Amino acid sequence: MKKYIVLLLIFVLSFFLFGCSNKKDEVDDLQLIKDRGYIKVGVKVDSPPFGYYNKEGKLVGLDVDIAYEIASRIFDSSSPSHVEFVPVTPQNRISMLNSKNVDILVATMSISNKRKLVLDFSIPYFVANQKILVRKTSKIKSLQYFNKQGRLAIIMGTTGEKIARLISPNANLIGAKSYTEAYNLLINNQVDAVLGDDCILAGYTNDKLVLTNSIYSREFYGVALRKSEKSKELLNLVNSAITTILDEKKINLIAKKWLVY
Numbered sequence: 001m002k003k004y005i006v007l008l009l010i011f012v013l014s015f016f017l018f019g020c021s022n023k024k025d026e027v028d029d030l031q032l033i034k035d036r037g038y039i040k041v042g043v044k045v046d047s048p049p050f051g052y053y054n055k056e057g058k059l060v061g062l063d064v065d066i067a068y069e070i071a072s073r074i075f076d077s078s079s080p081s082h083v084e085f086v087p088v089t090p091q092n093r094i095s096m097l098n099s100k101n102v103d104i105l106v107a108t109m110s111i112s113n114k115r116k117l118v119l120d121f122s123i124p125y126f127v128a129n130q131k132i133l134v135r136k137t138s139k140i141k142s143l144q145y146f147n148k149q150g151r152l153a154i155i156m157g158t159t160g161e162k163i164a165r166l167i168s169p170n171a172n173l174i175g176a177k178s179y180t181e182a183y184n185l186l187i188n189n190q191v192d193a194v195l196g197d198d199c200i201l202a203g204y205t206n207d208k209l210v211l212t213n214s215i216y217s218r219e220f221y222g223v224a225l226r227k228s229e230k231s232k233e234l235l236n237l238v239n240s241a242i243t244t245i246l247d248e249k250k251i252n253l254i255a256k257k258w259l260v261y
Helices: 002-025 029-036 062-075 093-098 143-147 160-167 179-187 198-204 229-247 250-257
Strands: 039-043 051-053 083-087 119-121 126-135 151-155 172-176 193-197 209-211 218-221 224-226
Touching: 029 062, 029 229, 039 062, 039 093, 051 062, 062 083, 062 229, 062 250, 093 224, 126 179, 126 198, 143 151, 143 160, 151 160, 151 179, 160 172, 160 193, 172 179, 179 193, 179 198, 193 198, 198 209, 224 229, 229 250
Parallel strands: 039 083, 151 172, 151 193
Antiparallel strands: 119 224, 126 193, 126 209, 126 218
């Protein structure tokens, strides 16, 4: 009899322990964010005008504003306390998302079929073009130049390498971890050009560096989320937020604010 009572107690305890645990696991990402009181957003911090530190040391940019807009719809509040920004790079941003260090990525993330295999994306909120940045004195006009000579910097973890390999398969590519690093390679004459998104490269133009006219691809930026059923409600909310921003043409005001256009 005692044996059966012990077994019954074990069963009851197991039900409460594992039952509660399973219920907790069933909570979706949106509810977890609401319960936590803030959303963790992965952003790039060295890519003006999308994400960077201003002179006062404050993180600002178009992607930062988009994150605030999304948070305001989750919490019905525009308080900045509802957002925690986590710096990411092109190399680690996907792993940061899938390891749950961040809830979403608003980090100049181009939507691609390859990335869709492991991530879910929102509808696009911005369109960029792939161009090359060169010294003003340079005679380089296109990527084809690098098929036979020269050194081209690409930012690792971006779509730039794929584009370069497709157009100039024999190009001598120099990988950089960030746009800032690629820019430094160019001004120090370690490369002859930088391939990247024009809206970011435009922030590095000056009296010595210019963008060429040729466009090599169009990049549609989207908010990236984990590819999981638990992210579906969050994805719906993000899409709703972006749709509202686009319908209200607020994105144009945000873009104008950061001198993208």
